[in-house]
Amino acid sequence: xxTVLERVTKVIVDRLGVExxxxxxxxxxxxxxxxxxxxxxxxxxxxxxxxxxxxSDEDAEGMATVGDAVSYIxxxxx
Amino acid sequence: MSDLTGKTAIxxxxxxxxxxxxxxxxxxxxxxxxxxxxxxxxxxxxxVEAIKQNGGEAIAVKANVADAEAVKAxxxxxxxxxxxxxxxxxxxxxxxxxxxxxxxDDEWDDVINTNLKGVFxxxxxxxRQMMKQRSGRIVNIASIVGVMGNxxxxxxxxxxxxxxxxxxxxxxxxxSRGITANAxxxxxxxxxxTDQLNEDIQKSMMSQIPLGRFGKPEEVAKAALFLASxxxxxxxxxxxxxDGGMVM
Ligand SMILES: NC(=O)c1ccc[n+]([C@@H]2O[C@H](COP(=O)([O-])OP(=O)(O)OC[C@H]3O[C@@H](n4cnc5c(N)ncnc54)[C@H](OP(=O)(O)O)[C@@H]3O)[C@@H](O)[C@H]2O)c1
Numbered sequence: 001x002x003t004v005l006e007r008v009t010k011v012i013v014d015r016l017g018v019e020x021x022x023x024x025x026x027x028x029x030x031x032x033x034x035x036x037x038x039x040x041x042x043x044x045x046x047x048x049x050x051x052x053x054x055x056s057d058e059d060a061e062g063m064a065t066v067g068d069a070v071s072y073i074x075x076x077x078x
Numbered sequence: 079m080s081d082l083t084g085k086t087a088i089x090x091x092x093x094x095x096x097x098x099x100x101x102x103x104x105x106x107x108x109x110x111x112x113x114x115x116x117x118x119x120x121x122x123x124x125x126v127e128a129i130k131q132n133g134g135e136a137i138a139v140k141a142n143v144a145d146a147e148a149v150k151a152x153x154x155x156x157x158x159x160x161x162x163x164x165x166x167x168x169x170x171x172x173x174x175x176x177x178x179x180x181x182x183d184d185e186w187d188d189v190i191n192t193n194l195k196g197v198f199x200x201x202x203x204x205x206r207q208m209m210k211q212r213s214g215r216i217v218n219i220a221s222i223v224g225v226m227g228n229x230x231x232x233x234x235x236x237x238x239x240x241x242x243x244x245x246x247x248x249x250x251x252x253x254s255r256g257i258t259a260n261a262x263x264x265x266x267x268x269x270x271x272t273d274q275l276n277e278d279i280q281k282s283m284m285s286q287i288p289l290g291r292f293g294k295p296e297e298v299a300k301a302a303l304f305l306a307s308x309x310x311x312x313x314x315x316x317x318x319x320x321d322g323g324m325v326m
Contacts, residue, residue: 038254042209 004051004077005070011046012066015039025067033066047073080307083108086160087306088152090114090143090200091170093122095269096219099295100167100302101125105134107303110160113138114152114170135160143170143196149203163207165306168197168241169219173271178232186233193237194244201248205257214257215306218245219298222265222321238263242317249315258314260305265321267293288323 002010009023016033029035029043044060051073055063063069087104091097093115102125105111111129113136115122122138129136137159141148156163171193174185197218208214223231224238241261248259266272266283272292275283284290301320304310319325 038251045206045209 004073005066007050008047008066008070008073011050012043015043015046023066025070026065028065030064051077053077080107080303080309082165082303082307085164085306086110086112086156086162087165087167088112088114088156088163088200088204089167089169090196091116092125093118093138095271096264096267096295096298097167097169098125099299100169101136102129102132103296103299103303104165104167104306105129105132105136107307109134109165111136112152112156112159114141114143116140116142116170142192143168143200144191146199146203149199153203153207157207162211163204164211164213165215165217166200166204167217167219167302167306168200169302170196171219171221171237171271173231173234175230175234176232177230181232189233190237190240193234194240197241197244201244201259205252208257209252209255212256214252214255215310216245216248216252216257216259217302217305218242218259218261219302220245220261220263220317222263222319222325225263225317225319226325245317246315253314258305258310260310260313260315261317262298262301262305263317263319263321263325264298265293265319265324267295267298269295286324287321291322293320293322 009020012023013020016035018033027033029040044055048055053076063072082104087109089097089101092101092113101111101113113122113125126136126138139152139155141152172189174189176185201216218241220241221238223235224242228235245259245261298320301318
């Protein structure tokens, strides 16, 4: 079973077309990974599908980095 | 010919008038059609029946376009029935005419809610699916009075001018995902909505129409079909005037 980080990484690589080694916990979506605001919206949609959960708009706004997303998902799954 | 084979289209306010005509046309062009309505269940079911008689696919779904929960459920029902949402036609609309001096707050609110907020709510609700699909067509039915203004229709004119602006923003926000948004601005089209106008108003409208007649719902439907089809693939953010030449 892949870890949350591995699954998040795959979604990001597919969506943003970045290299796997660029997807670090501290990497920010818009700053480091070159996402625009619409990309971030889509990314959140795909994470919702991947992890079968709803992420509210407020929560999504708080997700700036890969680490934010991973810990949010881990907390919600716990 | 514009072909919509295999596409799924949600038409809001399709139980009567222009929306019913759009639903039938789109079905003829091969689309699976969702006939949305707010109150006229029997009329909506009659539209579905007519489409099926003609060999098309359609379902009727009740939802107030300004109610986000109901609209979300409509999109889910559409996905369950047809598996995609390729086209949204925001057609539902109402009038509550009055001189501005006499206009009540609830007349203002009702029209802005249905005509403008409704377009926002429905557009937002289909965007997720269209973004995933990397394609989509949004066609908003505005009105020529949203361009030229009209005494006695402050609420309606503001809503329709708002729809034209919203169309442009939708076009810009979603262009990179293969989604286009365009509007049709009809002039005076013969439907229930215009039948309620008195003869004096009808006469004075007529005098402003170079083509010298009112339009027909099927003429609006043809323009909507064009905008919803691949024929209009390089067009987004535009408003087509369909008004017998009232505004040029
Ligand atoms: N007729 C014209 O001359 C003209 C000119 C310019 C623009 N337009 C625009 O064209 C569109 C259609 O007009 P029309 O003349 O065909 O009107 P209409 O004959 O009065 O039909 C209006 C349709 O909208 C539906 N509707 C109303 N409120 C709704 C709501 N809250 N949620 C969902 N559906 C709702 C109605 O459903 P129910 O039957 O269930 O009530 C009906 O199907 C409108 O946006 C109108 O502003 C018309």
